[in-house]
Every structure is written in C-alpha cells, then in structure tokens.
Amino acid sequence: MPVDREARSELLTMMLLVAFVVAAVILVFFAVGYVFGLLFL
Numbered sequence: 001m002p003v004d005r006e007a008r009s010e011l012l013t014m015m016l017l018v019a020f021v022v023a024a025v026i027l028v029f030f031a032v033g034y035v036f037g038l039l040f041l
Helices: 005-040
Strands: none
Touching: none
16 A cells, blocks of 8 residues: 555645644743743742
C-alpha cells in the first residue's frame, strides 16, 4: 500500500504546523514566566 505524494505532503505540512504551534506555545509560556519573574521576584 504505497503512500502517494499528496498524502505525504499533507502529512508533512500537518507535522510542520504542529511543531510550529508547540514551539510558539513554549515560547509564550517562557515569556510569561520571565515577565512574572521580573515583576514579582
């Protein structure tokens, strides 16, 4: 059962999108923690 090019491209796009969202969430949490540290510590 070979995987055609469209399905592979769609899977790669989805993986890149998920990776980007995860990286953005991590950066946002890091920034929020940094700001709270500056304000309250």
